[in-house]
Structure formats: structure tokens, C-alpha cells
Amino acid sequence: MSELLPLLAVMAGSATAAMxxxxWRMPLWPLTGGLLxxxxxxxxxxxAVQVPNLVVLLAQLLVGTAIGATIAPDTFRQFRRFLAPxxxxVGAVLGAGVLFGWAFAALGILEPAESMLSLMPGGVAEMVTAGVALGFDGAVIIGAHMVRLFTVLLSLPLVLWVAASIHRRWIADRGTPDPETPSPETPDA
Structure with a gap:
């Protein structure tokens, strides 16, 4: 009973912050709010609350079920379109993650396996769940992924603005003829 009250308090704090x-319309509110x-x-x-192993297992099963339930027959038809690119x-990001993971491990910043899981592309919940299932520190993994996630989300408006500007200036304008350049259909006078 003495361990139940702290666990319930932590769960209440998790649920309150998530709500x-x-x-506040924060990204990934169940995960980020629950974590914080x-x-x-x-x-x-x-x-020093330790979540019981059975609860961790059930949470992992729920995450797996939630992800698996999103796959429909149409998913594979759409998948063919973007398989190669x-x-x-993903290969480029995975390679960068492995290189940085090795560097962080060599510098003693993180343990090798936690470093790799912390820097791999993928969903936060999936990487943390995989790390915890393999016996690694989920807090370290989620901390690194939260830094990555918040950096991406906070820089996204700037990145999209730059991408739209580049598209407008160098890609979309290629199809429109310059008014000062005569078109091939009009003969010169």
C-alpha cells in the first residue's frame, strides 16, 4: 500500500499535465504532458516511483496495438509510391544517428545502446518502448527524442517558409515564361 500512493500521485500528475x-494544443500532448x-x-x-513490470508490459502492448490498428489495405498502396525515396x-538519417551515437558513446556522454536508441529516427513512444523492453533507461532515450522533437517542431515554420520560397523562386517559376524573352511560337519582327 505504501508504494501505491506514490504511484497514483505520479499517474495523477501525468494525466493532469497531459490534459x-x-x-494548450502542445504537440504529442499525451506523451509530452504525461512525461513532464x-x-x-x-x-x-x-x-522514487517504479512502475510495475505488468503495467509497463500493458503499456507497450497498447502502443503496439494503437500503431498496428492504423494499418489498412490502402496503406500498402500508398507505401509503394514513397518506398524508394x-x-x-531513412537510410541517411539512420546512418547519421549511428555515427552520432558512436561519437556520443566514445565521448562517454551516453551508453552505446542508449545512445543509438536516442538518436534513431522513429516515433518517441516506439523508441522508448523498444529501449525499455531491451532493459535500457527510458528517461535518457525519451530526453534525447524530446530535444529532437521540440527542435524540429519549433523550427518547422522556418523550414517550411524556406522550402516554399525556394519552390516559388527556382522551381515554380521555371514553367512561366519571362515576359521579356520571346516565346518560340511568336516570330521576331
């Missing part, structure tokens, strides 16, 4: 993040709320209660009250992009 606040949802109300649980950490705030755990650290704020000096608790997607594999190339």
Missing part, C-alpha cells in the same frame, strides 16, 4: 498540454507531469511529481516530492531518406 493541460492538450488544452510524472517527472514533476516524482522529482518535486522526492519520490523514403528508404533513402
Amino acid at each position: 493541460l498540454f492538450r488544452w 507531469g510524472a517527472a514533476a511529481v516524482n522529482l518535486g516530492f522526492g519520490l 523514403g528508404a533513402l531518406a
